[in-house]
Amino acid sequence: MTALQKKDHNPIAHLTREDIESLGRELDAVRASVIETRGARDTAYIRRVIKVQRGLEIASRATLLASRWKPAFVVGTVGLTVSKVLENMEIGHNVMHGQWDWMRDPKIHSTTWEWDNASPADLWKHSHNELHHTYTNVLGRDNDLGYGIMRVDEDQKWVPFYLGQPAWNFINACFFEYGIAAYDLELGKYFAGRKDKAVFKRDATKVLNKIRAQVTKDYVVHPGLALLTGSARRTLAANFTANLARNLWTHSVIMCGHFPEGVETFTKTSIDGETRGDWYLRQMIGSANISGSKAMHIATGNLSYQIEHHLFPDLPSNRYQEIAPQVRDICERYGLQYTSGSLPRQVASAWGKVIRLSLPNHLAARLHRPRRRTPVAPTALPSRIVAVADGRAA
Amino acid sequence: MTSAPARTTAAAPPAAPAPWRRRAFAVVKAATTPLLPEDYVDLIDPLRSRTQLRGRVVAVTPETADAVTVTIRPGRGWRGHVPGQYLRVGVDVDGVRLWRAYSITSGPRTDGCVEITVKAISGGAVSTHLVRSLRVGQVVQMEQADGEFVLPPTLPGKMLLVTGGSGITPVMGILRHTVDRLDDVVLLHSAPRPEDVIFADELRALAADGRISLQERHTDVHGMLDTAELDALVPDWRERETFACGPAAMLDALESHWAASELADRLTIEQFRPALAATGEGGTVHFTGLDRDVDCSGSSPILDAGEEAGVLMPSGCRMGICFGCVLPLREGSVRDLRTGEVTTASPGDGVLVQTCISAAAGRCDIDL
Numbered sequence: 066m067t068a069l070q071k072k073d074h075n076p077i078a079h080l081t082r083e084d085i086e087s088l089g090r091e092l093d094a095v096r097a098s099v100i101e102t103r104g105a106r107d108t109a110y111i112r113r114v115i116k117v118q119r120g121l122e123i124a125s126r127a128t129l130l131a132s133r134w135k136p137a138f139v140v141g142t143v144g145l146t147v148s149k150v151l152e153n154m155e156i157g158h159n160v161m162h163g164q165w166d167w168m169r170d171p172k173i174h175s176t177t178w179e180w181d182n183a184s185p186a187d188l189w190k191h192s193h194n195e196l197h198h199t200y201t202n203v204l205g206r207d208n209d210l211g212y213g214i215m216r217v218d219e220d221q222k223w224v225p226f227y228l229g230q231p232a233w234n235f236i237n238a239c240f241f242e243y244g245i246a247a248y249d250l251e252l253g254k255y256f257a258g259r260k261d262k263a264v265f266k267r268d269a270t271k272v273l274n275k276i277r278a279q280v281t282k283d284y285v286v287h288p289g290l291a292l293l294t295g296s297a298r299r300t301l302a303a304n305f306t307a308n309l310a311r312n313l314w315t316h317s318v319i320m321c322g323h324f325p326e327g328v329e330t331f332t333k334t335s336i337d338g339e340t341r342g343d344w345y346l347r348q349m350i351g352s353a354n355i356s357g358s359k360a361m362h363i364a365t366g367n368l369s370y371q372i373e374h375h376l377f378p379d380l381p382s383n384r385y386q387e388i389a390p391q392v393r394d395i396c397e398r399y400g401l402q403y404t405s406g407s408l409p410r411q412v413a414s415a416w417g418k419v420i421r422l423s424l425p426n427h428l429a430a431r432l433h434r435p436r437r438r439t440p441v442a443p444t445a446l447p448s449r450i451v452a453v454a455d456g457r458a459a
Numbered sequence: 460m461t462s463a464p465a466r467t468t469a470a471a472p473p474a475a476p477a478p479w480r481r482r483a484f485a486v487v488k489a490a491t492t493p494l495l496p497e498d499y500v501d502l503i504d505p506l507r508s509r510t511q512l513r514g515r516v517v518a519v520t521p522e523t524a525d526a527v528t529v530t531i532r533p534g535r536g537w538r539g540h541v542p543g544q545y546l547r548v549g550v551d552v553d554g555v556r557l558w559r560a561y562s563i564t565s566g567p568r569t570d571g572c573v574e575i576t577v578k579a580i581s582g583g584a585v586s587t588h589l590v591r592s593l594r595v596g597q598v599v600q601m602e603q604a605d606g607e608f609v610l611p612p613t614l615p616g617k618m619l620l621v622t623g624g625s626g627i628t629p630v631m632g633i634l635r636h637t638v639d640r641l642d643d644v645v646l647l648h649s650a651p652r653p654e655d656v657i658f659a660d661e662l663r664a665l666a667a668d669g670r671i672s673l674q675e676r677h678t679d680v681h682g683m684l685d686t687a688e689l690d691a692l693v694p695d696w697r698e699r700e701t702f703a704c705g706p707a708a709m710l711d712a713l714e715s716h717w718a719a720s721e722l723a724d725r726l727t728i729e730q731f732r733p734a735l736a737a738t739g740e741g742g743t744v745h746f747t748g749l750d751r752d753v754d755c756s757g758s759s760p761i762l763d764a765g766e767e768a769g770v771l772m773p774s775g776c777r778m779g780i781c782f783g784c785v786l787p788l789r790e791g792s793v794r795d796l797r798t799g800e801v802t803t804a805s806p807g808d809g810v811l812v813q814t815c816i817s818a819a820a821g822r823c824d825i826d827l
Contacts, residue, residue, distance in 0.1 A: 119499055
């Protein structure tokens with residue numbers, strides 16, 4: 066992967082300006098079709114997920130009170146992990162994207178939601194929703210590309226620090242929620258003197274308060290309650306394990322979204338004067354999906370439909386699966402890569418890139434065996450794309 | 460007149476909890492962070508919440524072909540009502556929470572429930588939902604009772620009640636509570652046809668017992684009430700304390716008639732559905748906190764118009780994906796520039812809108 070504009074073979078060179086605008090209109094139509102049919106069924110879905118998650122959390126925490134008994138420890142730990150994964154991914158991430166704001170329920174709203182994570186909601190919404198989703202995969206603008214501590218693109222300058230990035234990446238994965246909190250605080254920018262001190266101080270207080278509340282809950286209050294049943298140590302271990310497992314899981318899912326081979330990046334100036342069609346195009350070829358079972362999709366917060374999510378970050382997550390075939394079809398008709406693969410394959414691909422790019426480009430190139438790709442030929446020439454007469458894709 | 464006892468008791472601030480309870484609550488709160496303990500209690504009993512008033516529907520009784528009485532058991536924290544007041548009820552229609560105000564029509568009830576009577580309005584999403592789809596056992600959102608359409612502490616000796624259509628509902632609440640203590644009540648009620656009269660049996664029974672004097676008017680036959688007819692219908696109307704509720708046109712006519720007769724202070728009116736500002740292309744955006752008006756075209760986002768006028772507004776991606784610019788729309792309409800969809804809020808609704816992709820559709824109030 067290198068910035069698209071510098072590639073020998075530019076994967077969007079075959080598209081004319083008209084094609085790109087027509088692609089934009091087709092995607093607008095996909096979006097409109099979901100909005101038109103949003104309703105009670107979707108409301109019931111998110112309410113059910115929230116209910117299941119909270120029920121599971123209570124049940125797991127209650128079970129852990131008896132974790133002196135080993136089976137209760139195992140069941141409670143697994144339950145708490147699943148509950149934390151659901152809470153962060155299918156619920157928290159998506160609610161904070163405003164996917165459910167249309168319900169007008171103040172309890173399930175992007176402006177009121179706070180999640181079970183070290184990063185305070187408002188800081189995360191700024192760095193994720195605003196910066197990452199606006200500047201997806203634009204080198205130098207989207208800090209999600211390597212989180213400022215890794216080099217994940219040939220066009221990022223190599224320095225010896227990057228030799229250790231497989232290790233940084235692993236440590237970041239284990240303590241991902243703290244990594245995200247530090248990232249949302251823009252620590253790097255602060256140390257470089259590019260962040261306003263007063264703003265930093267205010268944000269840092271927020272983060273510290275959030276972390277204190279989170280740590281108190283998982284490592285003081287619940288183990289403390291379990292003192293009464295002699296299960297304090299096991300409860301402490303269970304909470305630590307659940308947080309660790311959740312961190313590893315969310316880190317893996319997120320790596321799969323933009324790091325695997327086949328995903329494109331863009332140069333800083335390439336987004337000047339971007340039209341809606343251009344923006345859609347960048348989201349589409351800058352993201353990658355994970356294929357798998359329904360349970361896997363829910364556990365990833367439907368971020369396994371990363372392409373659909375990046376095209377339409379505010380559509381209810383339960384609808385991504387439904388529109389994925391239409392998006393794939395649009396990709397195929399316009400001769401664009403729709404990157405998708407199984408979870409192990411995408412995780413391996415992302416890790417492979419992290420390891421490879423820890424080396425300078427000339428050494429990295431030796432390690433690079435590009436994934437064998439079926440050449441993508443447009444199945445329909447743009448002239449055959451039926452115009453969208455009534456606002457819907459034909 | 461005495462107000463409902465529950466209301467007076469609730470006016471006193473709750474006693475501070477004992478220190479051990481406060482500490483126990485702090486521990487529970489620390490165990491549920493970032494949620495609140497009540498978020499988990501909601502899983503079991505949504506009526507126990509102290510911060511979110513809710514109620515459970517215990518009965519849905521038909522009144523006419525298109526009106527029902529809904530009996531609601533309010534959750535913890537309900538402070539009771541004064542007859543004539545209304546209740547704002549929130550229900551999910553097609554997955555979207557919508558709020559409307561309805562008069563409380565119940566008289567004294569020992570079980571603590573309240574009744575509202577709802578007439579389905581054509582095109583009215585909430586009223587149609589309540590009349591056609593509401594089921595016993597469902598939970599609805601509520602706010603505390605509110606409204607000034609109540610009898611004064613000293614009951615008037617002679618009263619005139621002028622109502623039209625569902626305008627009978629607050630008046631029914633008043634009659635059911637207070638009719639025994641009222642000496643001389645004339646009720647002038649209009650409805651299209653006899654079968655459209657809500658509470659017809661009860662009203663006619665009150666009249667038959669001589670407790671009120673009822674004049675039913677069927678507008679399909681007799682036409683709309685004309686204030687010029689008042690002298691013939693209620694010769695002593697000038698001597699009466701008058702309460703009126705009904706369609707806006709009727710209320711306007713009454714107001715000007717009473718004003719012309721220099722009796723404006725003897726007329727109390729209740730207007731239910733405020734005439735919504737016509738939706739159009741663009742309009743004036745009023746920022747309530749700043750008390751500033753900004754003109755906004757129908758094609759540019761409120762965010763841009765506000766910023767151009769020097770208003771400091773929250774913003775984010777500026778293309779509708781990050782929700783960093785969301786502000787409450789207190790009143791009026793905005794149009795989604797991407798879909799053309801119009802969102803309308805009644806006063807107090809506080810519907811949250813994304814200012815970066817919304818244009819004014821007529822005059823609107825944004826809370827900033």
